[in-house]
Every structure is written in C-alpha cells, then in structure tokens.
Amino acid sequence: MSELIKDGLRIDGRKPDELRPIKIEAGVLYRADGSCYLEWGGNKVLAAVYGPREAIPRHIQDPTKALVNARYNMASFSVKERKRPGPDRRSTEISKVTSEALENVIFTELFPRTTIDVNIEVLDAEAGTRCAGITAAAVALADAGIPMRDIPVACAAGKVDGVVVLDLSAEEDQQGDADLPIAISPRSEEILLLQMDGHLTYKEFEEALELALKGAKYVSKLQKEALMKKYKG
Amino acid sequence: MIRKIVLPGSLLGNIDEKKAGNGTFIEDGKIYSSRLGILEEKNDYLNVIPLSGVYEPVVGDNVIGIIQEAMRNAWLVDINASHFALLGVEESPWRVNYGETARYLKAGEMIIATVIRIDEARNIELSMKCKPCRKIEDGVIIEIQPSKIPRVIGKGASMLSVIKKYTGCWMFVAQNGRIWLKCNEEKLAYAVEAIRKIEKEAHTVGLTQRIEKMLREKNE
Numbered sequence: 001m002s003e004l005i006k007d008g009l010r011i012d013g014r015k016p017d018e019l020r021p022i023k024i025e026a027g028v029l030y031r032a033d034g035s036c037y038l039e040w041g042g043n044k045v046l047a048a049v050y051g052p053r054e055a056i057p058r059h060i061q062d063p064t065k066a067l068v069n070a071r072y073n074m075a076s077f078s079v080k081e082r083k084r085p086g087p088d089r090r091s092t093e094i095s096k097v098t099s100e101a102l103e104n105v106i107f108t109e110l111f112p113r114t115t116i117d118v119n120i121e122v123l124d125a126e127a128g129t130r131c132a133g134i135t136a137a138a139v140a141l142a143d144a145g146i147p148m149r150d151i152p153v154a155c156a157a158g159k160v161d162g163v164v165v166l167d168l169s170a171e172e173d174q175q176g177d178a179d180l181p182i183a184i185s186p187r188s189e190e191i192l193l194l195q196m197d198g199h200l201t202y203k204e205f206e207e208a209l210e211l212a213l214k215g216a217k218y219v220s221k222l223q224k225e226a227l228m229k230k231y232k233g
Numbered sequence: 234m235i236r237k238i239v240l241p242g243s244l245l246g247n248i249d250e251k252k253a254g255n256g257t258f259i260e261d262g263k264i265y266s267s268r269l270g271i272l273e274e275k276n277d278y279l280n281v282i283p284l285s286g287v288y289e290p291v292v293g294d295n296v297i298g299i300i301q302e303a304m305r306n307a308w309l310v311d312i313n314a315s316h317f318a319l320l321g322v323e324e325s326p327w328r329v330n331y332g333e334t335a336r337y338l339k340a341g342e343m344i345i346a347t348v349i350r351i352d353e354a355r356n357i358e359l360s361m362k363c364k365p366c367r368k369i370e371d372g373v374i375i376e377i378q379p380s381k382i383p384r385v386i387g388k389g390a391s392m393l394s395v396i397k398k399y400t401g402c403w404m405f406v407a408q409n410g411r412i413w414l415k416c417n418e419e420k421l422a423y424a425v426e427a428i429r430k431i432e433k434e435a436h437t438v439g440l441t442q443r444i445e446k447m448l449r450e451k452n453e
Binding site: 033034145146149150151186187227 | 238240241242256258260265267268269270283284285286287315316317354355380436
C-alpha cells in the first residue's frame with residue numbers, strides 16, 4: 001500500500017484540513033423550477049428541482065404535507081469501470097438519506113398533497129458524491145423558491161494513515177481507514193445526515209466531526225455566493 | 234434604494250422590533266427569511282418577495298388555465314400552481330347539462346378564470362363569471378415565471394403600457410405567469426422578446442427605460 005500522507009501533505013498536495021476546489025453555479029437548466037451545477041474536485045453533479053407539484057399516483061399523497069422525493073443517480077460513464085445504469089442498492093440508500101436530510105429543512109406543511117422532486121445526476125464521480133449531491137440539491141431548492149429553514153450543506157471528513165483529514169479524495173476513500181460524511185443546517189449546526197464507514201475512536205470521531213463542520217460552513221458560503229451571483233447579475 | 238436579496242435562513246430582524254410578514258419564519262425570537270427573494274419593509278412588517286417559485290393562488294386572481302380533463306359536472310384546470318383547480322359547471326357562463334361538459338370545453342383548451350375559493354387542503358375553485366373571463370380561441374400564450382409578473386405590469390401598469398405603445402399588441406397578463414397576446418407576427422416577436430428580457434432582468438433597477446429604448450430602436 002502506498003503512503004497516503006507524506007511530510008504532512010496528502011497524496012494530491014493538500015493539507016489535512018484543506019478542501020478540494022469547488023465551483024457552484026445556480027440556475028443552469030431552463031425547464032426545471034430550480035437547478036444547480038456543482039464541481040467538487042473530480043465530482044461533477046447536476047441537480048434539478050421540480051415542484052411543488054401534484055403527487056402522482058394519488059395514493060402516495062399526504063394530505064398534511066409535501067413529499068420530498070430525491071433521486072440520486074450515477075451516470076454509467078461517471079466511474080472508470082462502466083456502471084450498470086439504473087437504481088441499485090447504493091443509490092437507493094443515498095436517495096433515501098438525501099430525501100430525509102432535505103425534508104428536515106423544507107416547510108413541507110405549506111404544500112399538502114404535493115411532491116417536491118429533486119433529481120441528482122452524478123456525471124463524474126471522485127469520492128464524496130453524496131455530499132456533492134446534497135450541496136447541489138440545496139442550491140437547486142433555494143433557486144426553485146421552496147421555503148426552507150436554511151440552506152443545507154454537506155461535507156465529509158475521514159481518517160487516512162491515522163491522520164484525521166477533511167474531504168477525502170478517491171484514493172484516500174478507497175485506501176483510508178474511515179469516511180464520515182455529514183450534512184448540516186449551517187445556521188443552527190443541526191445534523192441532518194451522519195454516516196460512518198470504517199473505524200474511528202471516540203476522540204478521532206469528535207475531531208473529524210469538528211473538521212467536517214468547519215468544511216461544511218465554508219462550502220455553505222460558496223453556495224450563498226453562487227445564488228447571489230445568479231440574482232445580482 | 235438598494236434592493237436587498239435574502240436567502241433561506243437569512244437573519245432579518247428581531248421579534249421585539251419588527252413583525253414577521255410573508256416569506257419569513259420565527260425561531261428563538263428572531264425573524265428569518267424562508268425563501269430566496271427581495272426584502273421589503275412595510276409598516277413594521279418584514280416581507281420577502283419571492284424571486285422564483287411556483288404560482289401561489291390568491292382569491293381574486295385572474296388566471297389563464299389549461300383544461301386538463303372534462304369531468305361529469307366540472308373541469309379540472311391546470312393553472313400553473315402546485316395543485317390543479319376545479320371549475321364547476323355552475324360557475325361557467327353556459328348552461329351545461331350533466332355529463333356534457335366536453336361540449337363546451339375540451340382538454341387542452343384555454344380559459345381565463347378567476348380564483349374564488351381556496352381551502353386549507355389546497356382545493357382551488359375557479360369561476361368564469363367575471364369580466365375578463367372567457368374561452369381563449371385565438372392569439373398566443375407565453376409562459377414566464379409567475380414571480381416576475383408584477384415586473385411585466387410595472388408600477389401603475391407603466392411597463393405594460395410601454396409594450397402596448399410600441400408593439401400595438403393586445404395583452405392580457407394573468408397572475409399565474411401566463412400572458413395572452415394578440416397582434417401581427419412581426420410585432421409579436423418584439424413583444425415576446427421584451428417580456429423575456431423583463432423576466433431575465435426582473436431584479437434590476439431602471440428596467441422600464443431599457444425596455445422602452447429597446448422597443449423604440451426596433452420600431453425605427
């Protein structure tokens with residue numbers, strides 16, 4: 001196994017608490033109510049929001065609130081080895097956790113009997129696509145004018161070669177010791193999603209969580225800038 | 234005046250000093266914006282005027298609807314909102330026998346109607362017993378973002394009169410983001426271009442002058 005950390009720097013030259021470069025653009029699709037294109041390191045993600053609109057079939061409607069229906073999908077060409085298209089165990093899980101993370105910040109009770117459809121399309125993947133997906137979906141939701149308590153944001157931390165690092169890259173994700181993606185509501189620091197892959201001691205976990213929170217808050221700033229840029233012209 | 238753009242979760246003020254208006258919510262005694270829009274202060278109320286989003290029907294709005302389905306004694310109408318609206322036969326201008334709704338309005342046809350009722354379950358009811366209400370049989374309908382409609386009308390209908398003056402088009406602007414235009418083909422293209430420009434630059438200042446300049450140059 002190759003060394004992942006050398007002289008305090010990571011394999012791609014980043015410091016342990018450094019993020020990959022991020023580019024966010026709001027309102028890229030004309031037919032969608034809200035949309036966002038996001039590049040996060042090697043990840044390229046497109047998110048589109050439709051609705052609130054009448055939920056079909058009618059038996060899925062909730063007379064008290066709107067349903068948040070996120071769909072995470074990886075394009076077959078997004079990874080090195082062709083991915084078989086269509087939903088699989090992994091993308092079904094990510095769709096579910098994303099829906100639940102977003103549902104917690106949306107005022108769903110304002111739109112009974114409707115759905116808010118969030119489509120997240122991963123065009124290019126390089127570790128941390130669920131974080132990129134949630135971050136892009138949040139911008140698309142704000143762009144669609146959906147009432148929310150906050151603009152959610154996601155970021156991951158993890159452990160490679162025994163060092164707690166922020167925002168794992170593909171090699172670090174595969175060969176590292178742990179991965180901890182979180183999604184938060186940056187204003188209140190409420191956690192909307194927390195998953196962990198691998199092993200962390202309690203102290204390391206606290207450290208990783210702190211680091212991911214810090215990273216998420218920085219990404220949150222970029223989200224707001226992207227939205228402002230669209231509307232200020 | 235600088236128009237301040239706010240985002241969901243932006244802190245707007247304190248509950249002791251201001252009141253929470255439209256597009257806001259209260260948490261721990263503080264007022265936050267719930268959506269992306271422009272902050273407006275009106276008699277102590279903090280309102281957020283949305284810059285995007287689907288049409289939210291209000292009783293009394295005139296809307297342009299597309300018939301989705303002719304049911305036994307009502308029509309299901311798409312008014313570009315989050316829910317379909319219902320137009321009952323008793324609210325139509327015709328005397329419709331039970332089961333003969335499709336003789337008057339078929340799926341795909343368009344109407345101007347007014348919103349008369351919205352209940353808490355978001356059932357929307359329409360009426361065609363109003364002055365501008367009718368079946369639309371000619372002209373062109375274009376669709377823009379409903380949140381940009383006030384800009385197309387302008388202060389005291391200033392923007393609308395500019396477009397009408399330079400293009401000679403007959404226009405009906407419905408609150409749900411649909412605009413009905415009737416004019417000759419060349420002028421129609423100008424009017425549509427002007428409306429698209431308004432939609433794109435709705436949040437900027439001095440738009441009426443720019444539209445007037447654009448249309449004047451086209452006319453020359």
